Amino acid sequence: MSQIVNGTPAGQLPVVAWQKSRRSNPSGNCVEVAELPGGAGIAVRNSRDPEGPALIYTTEEIAAFILGARDGDFDHLLS
Template structure:
């Protein structure tokens, strides 16, 4: 599903090879897509769930 009117961005740490995801924020959601397939599927997360995910990443919750 294409999301119209969103501003997509990649991490400043992403490599030049393009193996990354892009995110776009809206009032009540954060959207995620594959940077190599911008017309492909888009995942949608509520802002609260996204904030909890980011906090988990920062805390090392998903480290191997």
């Protein structure tokens, strides 16, 4: 696959190691992330639909999101 784009079915991505948060629960309410080979970015998928579409982000975009979450930028979404 030469270029990986948003919406690519997760089952069509190269073989990657999907990871979910330790805070995920057994009812399947979680997302999974995987580093794409060759620095192509980070894929995000819905754990309840592992063959469904994946969102693809750059490592810089994911870093901005994670750092914002650490800073509490999204805490208002948990109310």
